[in-house]
Amino acid sequence: MKFNSLKMLNWGPYAGEHFVDLRVSDDAPVIVFYAENGHGKTSILTALKWCLYGRTIYKSDGRTSRSLESLVNLESLSTGEEIPFEVTINMEHRGEQFELSRFGKASQEVDGTVELRGLSASLLPQNGPPFAQNDIDDTVNAILNQEVSDFFLFDGEMLGRFEERLKESEASRVFIKKQVERALGLPFIQTLLGDFEDVEMKKNKVIEASNRKNKKTEQARINFGQKSDELESTGEDMRRVAEVRDRCDGEITELQEQLEKVEPIRGLLLEQESTEQRVAEAKSDLSDIEDQLKSLLEDEWWFPLEETLRDEHERTQTEWEQAKLEDTRRIELEFQLKNLANLLDSDKCQTCGQKLPDHDEGHIHGEIERVEIQIGELAGNTNIEQLFERMRKLKTFANRRSAMERIEALEQDIRRAKVRIDKDKQKLRGIQEKLSGDRPDVAALDSQLRLIKSKRDEAESIFEGLEAARKRLSEEVREISKDLRNSPDVESKDRDLLNLAEKAEKIVQQAFASFRDEMRNRVEAQATLLFKRLSSEKEYEAVKIGEDYSLKVQTANARTDNATLELSAGFNQVLTVSFIGALGECSVDSAPLVMDTPFSRLDVGHRRAILGWVSEYKPQVILFTHSGEMVRDTDREHLRASIAREYTVKRLSAFSSEIRKVSNE
Amino acid sequence: MSDVEKASSEDKSQIGVTPAGREILERLKGEYFASEKAAFQASIALALELGLEPSAEVGFETKWGLGTMSGVLEFLAWYLPTETPARAAERLGDAGLRYVESGIETGKTVSEIFARDPKNNADAG
Numbered sequence: 001m002k003f004n005s006l007k008m009l010n011w012g013p014y015a016g017e018h019f020v021d022l023r024v025s026d027d028a029p030v031i032v033f034y035a036e037n038g039h040g041k042t043s044i045l046t047a048l049k050w051c052l053y054g055r056t057i058y059k060s061d062g063r064t065s066r067s068l069e070s071l072v073n074l075e076s077l078s079t080g081e082e083i084p085f086e087v088t089i090n091m092e093h094r095g096e097q098f099e100l101s102r103f104g105k106a107s108q109e110v111d112g113t114v115e116l117r118g119l120s121a122s123l124l125p126q127n128g129p130p131f132a133q134n135d136i137d138d139t140v141n142a143i144l145n146q147e148v149s150d151f152f153l154f155d156g157e158m159l160g161r162f163e164e165r166l167k168e169s170e171a172s173r174v175f176i177k178k179q180v181e182r183a184l185g186l187p188f189i190q191t192l193l194g195d196f197e198d199v200e201m202k203k204n205k206v207i208e209a210s211n212r213k214n215k216k217t218e219q220a221r222i223n224f225g226q227k228s229d230e231l232e233s234t235g236e237d238m239r240r241v242a243e244v245r246d247r248c249d250g251e252i253t254e255l256q257e258q259l260e261k262v263e264p265i266r267g268l269l270l271e272q273e274s275t276e277q278r279v280a281e282a283k284s285d286l287s288d289i290e291d292q293l294k295s296l297l298e299d300e301w302w303f304p305l306e307e308t309l310r311d312e313h314e315r316t317q318t319e320w321e322q323a324k325l326e327d328t329r330r331i332e333l334e335f336q337l338k339n340l341a342n343l344l345d346s347d348k349c350q351t352c353g354q355k356l357p358d359h360d361e362g363h364i365h366g367e368i369e370r371v372e373i374q375i376g377e378l379a380g381n382t383n384i385e386q387l388f389e390r391m392r393k394l395k396t397f398a399n400r401r402s403a404m405e406r407i408e409a410l411e412q413d414i415r416r417a418k419v420r421i422d423k424d425k426q427k428l429r430g431i432q433e434k435l436s437g438d439r440p441d442v443a444a445l446d447s448q449l450r451l452i453k454s455k456r457d458e459a460e461s462i463f464e465g466l467e468a469a470r471k472r473l474s475e476e477v478r479e480i481s482k483d484l485r486n487s488p489d490v491e492s493k494d495r496d497l498l499n500l501a502e503k504a505e506k507i508v509q510q511a512f513a514s515f516r517d518e519m520r521n522r523v524e525a526q527a528t529l530l531f532k533r534l535s536s537e538k539e540y541e542a543v544k545i546g547e548d549y550s551l552k553v554q555t556a557n558a559r560t561d562n563a564t565l566e567l568s569a570g571f572n573q574v575l576t577v578s579f580i581g582a583l584g585e586c587s588v589d590s591a592p593l594v595m596d597t598p599f600s601r602l603d604v605g606h607r608r609a610i611l612g613w614v615s616e617y618k619p620q621v622i623l624f625t626h627s628g629e630m631v632r633d634t635d636r637e638h639l640r641a642s643i644a645r646e647y648t649v650k651r652l653s654a655f656s657s658e659i660r661k662v663s664n665e
Numbered sequence: 666m667s668d669v670e671k672a673s674s675e676d677k678s679q680i681g682v683t684p685a686g687r688e689i690l691e692r693l694k695g696e697y698f699a700s701e702k703a704a705f706q707a708s709i710a711l712a713l714e715l716g717l718e719p720s721a722e723v724g725f726e727t728k729w730g731l732g733t734m735s736g737v738l739e740f741l742a743w744y745l746p747t748e749t750p751a752r753a754a755e756r757l758g759d760a761g762l763r764y765v766e767s768g769i770e771t772g773k774t775v776s777e778i779f780a781r782d783p784k785n786n787a788d789a790g
Contacts (some may be wrong), residue, residue, distance in 0.1 A: 298700065303707065303710065304713075
């Protein structure tokens with residue numbers, strides 16, 4: 001299937017009628033729309049989805065939709081008149097053309113609400129009468145099943161959500177299995193199995209009623225009644241649990257959408273948190289430094305006097321040393337004096353007792369006089385003990401690292417800490433200004449999301465348990481039914497029909513299990529091909545979908561990493577694209593690939609690898625992109641030969657945009 | 666026998682501060698010091714450093730017992746030296762407090778207020 005054209009009337013930001021030629025050729029299958037955010041890219045994707053399935057944009061799993069009222073052009077509505085709105089797609093499927101339209105009328109009430117009337121659809125084949133209203137949805141689903149359309153018509157947000165689901169190690173197994181079953185066309189098979197079960201149940205009841213007069217089968221009838229009731233009630237429980245699970249899925253999608261919108265706020269909140277933590281740490285540091293300073297001022301209270309004390313200590317030490325020298329000199333001189341006095345009293349040598357040859361009393365007197373003068377010249381106030389005691393006391397204050405220097409160093413630390421705190425406080429004020437106003441409680445949303453995810457997982461686990469119980473009960477009912485159906489009271493046609501339904505159900509179940517395994521292998525092979533093509537890292541060799549539906553990436557040395565858990569963000573996106581692409585390629589013959597801003601987190605290498613793949617994709621690729629994710633002039637080179645048509649979307653006013661064809665000159 | 670014990674019976678048995686000094690002490694404690702005692706002792710040291718005249722104020726109100734200030738009293742007893750260290754502490758402390766008062770007002774740091782070089786404390790009285 002491929003699109004030939006799209007017509008929008010008063011749709012989204014497109015006031016009046018807008019026609020877009022979407023024809024492509026095998027050589028040039030790509031159509032590119034360039035538009036900045038908010039100019040109307042997603043409205044075109046929404047138009048395609050609404051026209052195909054009668055529902056507005058599907059986010060991720062198709063459960064959440066934007067209201068149709070919000071998609072009618074506001075500028076046209078502002079006239080106050082009732083206006084028509086419409087989306088028409090001309091598409092080609094297996095050589096035949098179809099024109100599918102959905103349309104209605106809308107008006108804006110005084111209070112601003114939009115009223116819709118006359119919603120309808122038409123499907124016109126090129127050759128033949130229009131399809132009946134009731135057949136339109138089935139026909140469109142036969143061309144491209146709504147269940148698998150997510151693999152073809154997807155936006156960047158959906159990519160993100162797919163990736164998010166793959167990251168949840170526990171839940172991803174169930175998710176991957178579901179996607180594989182989706183690609184297989186599970187709803188149809190499930191309906192078929194349900195039909196068989198209904199037939200079996202009805203026939204079993206007929207057979208049970210036929211046995212009522214048969215006393216021999218009374219116990220079997222009682223058992224049958226009990227088990228049938230149990231089976232029915234288990235089925236009811238399963239439906240209720242499935243409802244809870246599906247409701248949770250819806251809520252999860254809504255919460256994830258809200259969280260995506262508040263992603264910038266989350267960044268600010270994280271920054272706020274880290275800044276607050278830094279301020280708290282700096283305050284604690286500041287308090288420690290202030291305590292150290294106070295403790296120093298308390299312990300070394302003499303700090304204003306310390307240099308004087310140090311100088312005085314040095315001076316006292318010098319005095320004490322000087323006094324010690326003088327004292328020694330005095331002792332020496334006094335000894336000399338004593339010797340001279342003795343010499344005066346004797347003319348013999350005091351040492352050897354020999355008579356001195358030159359005993360000159362005059363000379364000795366002269367010497368005594370000289371020594372006495374020297375003693376007199378020595379300072380008389382040399383109290384060495386007092387000096388020593390003072391020096392010892394001063395040493396207590398002087399013999400330390402300068403307190404004043406330590407005080408100054410601590411004061412500098414305090415100043416620095418205060419500057420740091422002031423800076424961070426200023427930053428916090430800036431963040432708080434940005435965060436001011438009506439903002440959602442991100443933490444509450446996160447916590448709510450965790451809670452609902454856990455509830456969903458619980459529901460899933462209960463559902464699996466019930467499914468197993470139901471299977472067991474179904475077997476038991478079937479066994480009991482065998483005793484009852486062989487009774488002669490049962491009509492052979494009822495018996496034959498029941499046997500046939502049982503056999504058919506078994507065959508379908510076996511076939512389904514086998515198809516699913518085969519599909520898993522095909523998706524795995526296709527995903528590997530795509531992943532190897534898109535990934536610039538040669539280390540990764542294969543994508544593996546295990547028997548338990550776990551998704552892994554195998555490296556060249558046969559090591560397997562849990563997919564998306566250990567890969568970088570860019571690789572995760574490539575893996576997700578590969579997985580979706582593989583599901584799409586395995587699910588139907590062919591369908592157009594419509595991608596809305598898919599490159600948001602990819603580096604140049606991966607972006608260009610995807611562009612290379614896209615350029616060869618058959619039958620058609622419609623790519624919506626903005627300047628932030630694609631460099632028009634350089635990235636365009638990778639698509640150049642494959643581009644059939646290029647459009648830019650220009651915003652004319654708040655509620656009006658225009659699609660312009662880009663000249664290929 | 667410590668220097669304080671040897672001190673004359675002429676000395677005071679407690680140490681007091683003037684009402685003005687008490688106010689300054691409170692501010693110093695709030696802003697810089699862990700206790701008023703620490704601020705008072707630093708003020709004594711500053712007065713000695715700058716050679717300030719001991720305060721001739723009257724009206725000292727009892728603030729501390731001698732035991733609380735034993736460290737600084739022993740120091741004053743041998744350093745000055747004096748036989749009335751408590752009285753000296755009281756009067757030197759008051760002189761130091763009055764000197765730092767203007768420094769506190771201009772929002773200086775401890776090292777600036779209690780600087781040795783009076784040039785660093787130009788704003789101080």
